[in-house]
Amino acid sequence: MSVKIILAAFIAATPVAAAAQSPDPNLGRNLAANCANCHGTNGASTGGMPGLAGRPQAQLLQLLGEFRDGKRPATIMHQLAKGYNEAQLQAVTTYLSAQKPN
Ligand code: HEC
Numbered sequence: 235m236s237v238k239i240i241l242a243a244f245i246a247a248t249p250v251a252a253a254a255q256s257p258d259p260n261l262g263r264n265l266a267a268n269c270a271n272c273h274g275t276n277g278a279s280t281g282g283m284p285g286l287a288g289r290p291q292a293q294l295l296q297l298l299g300e301f302r303d304g305k306r307p308a309t310i311m312h313q314l315a316k317g318y319n320e321a322q323l324q325a326v327t328t329y330l331s332a333q334k335p336n
Pocket residue numbers: 265266268269270271272273284286294297298307308309310311312314326
């Protein structure tokens with residue numbers, strides 16, 4: 235097997251491995267605490283900020299991906315979104331979409 239093939243196999247397996255190693259059932263909730271100062275506790279916004287609670291998970295994940303990739307104009311979210319890996323974004327959006335909005 236060439237080095238290239240081994241490398242390709244490793245890269246292909248990485249996201250699966252990362253998702254499989256998230257044994258912490260509270261990961262989504264813990265990560266959502268990082269969003270609370272701006273978006274409200276558990277994503278339930280009380281002020282001028284967009285709420286995140288109860289919104290479709292796929293939509294939240296897409297917005298975060300667009301911020302991260304610079305495809306969506308932002309003042310701060312483009313920086314914040316870069317701080318999370320794919321498994322963490324999955325966990326936090328899954329948690330937020332299951333919360334009750336205000
Ligand atoms: C320092 C304040 C701050 C924090 C912390 C923060 N956000 Fe944001 N968020 C914003 C602002 C401001 C916007 C509007 C876009 C912009 O200007 O960056 C936004 C927009 C968003 C949007 C798009 C909402 C829409 O309807 O357009 C999503 C999704 C989002 N944030 C998710 C998150 C998640 C998930 C976290 C935690 C991991 C988080 N944000 C943490 C300030 C914050």
